[in-house]
Amino acid sequence: MLPRSAEVVVIGAGVTGASIAYYLGRRGLRNVVLLEQDALGSGATSKAAGGGVYGSSSPRRSTSGSPR
Numbered sequence: 001m002l003p004r005s006a007e008v009v010v011i012g013a014g015v016t017g018a019s020i021a022y023y024l025g026r027r028g029l030r031n032v033v034l035l036e037q038d039a040l041g042s043g044a045t046s047k048a049a050g051g052g053v054y055g056s057s058s059p060r061r062s063t064s065g066s067p068r
């Protein structure tokens with residue numbers, strides 16, 4: 001059942017929305033509602049292959065572009 005009110009409503013429980021809700025809770029907010037139209041993490045989050053090397057055969061480059 002949904003609460004009648006919330007301090008923050010986060011729409012979408014992928015990695016972005018779930019992270020926002022988590023960190024708001026860590027910062028002390030106690031009335032955060034996370035809404036998801038399907039199952040948790042069922043959007044693009046469930047498709048991610050977990051990162052990878054791009055554009056270079058060098059093992060020193062990662063997807064973040066920072067050296068390892």
Ligand SMILES: Cc1cc2nc3c(=O)[nH]c(=O)nc-3n(C[C@H](O)[C@H](O)[C@H](O)COP(=O)(O)OP(=O)(O)OC[C@H]3O[C@@H](n4cnc5c(N)ncnc54)[C@H](O)[C@@H]3O)c2cc1C
Nearest residue numbers: 012013014015016036037042043044045047048049050051
């Ligand atoms: C095939 C594929 C492979 C990928 N591989 C990688 C990878 O290897 N490495 C990497 O870093 N990234 C990868 N990505 C990208 C990564 O998955 C996305 O950038 C990331 O998961 C997006 O997260 P998100 O929370 O923003 O969106 P999503 O995970 O899509 O979450 C959005 C959620 O919002 C919900 N929603 C939408 N509208 C509403 C509404 N009106 N009401 C309620 N809920 C709603 C959806 O149901 C969904 O669950 C890949 C993406 C794809 C598609």
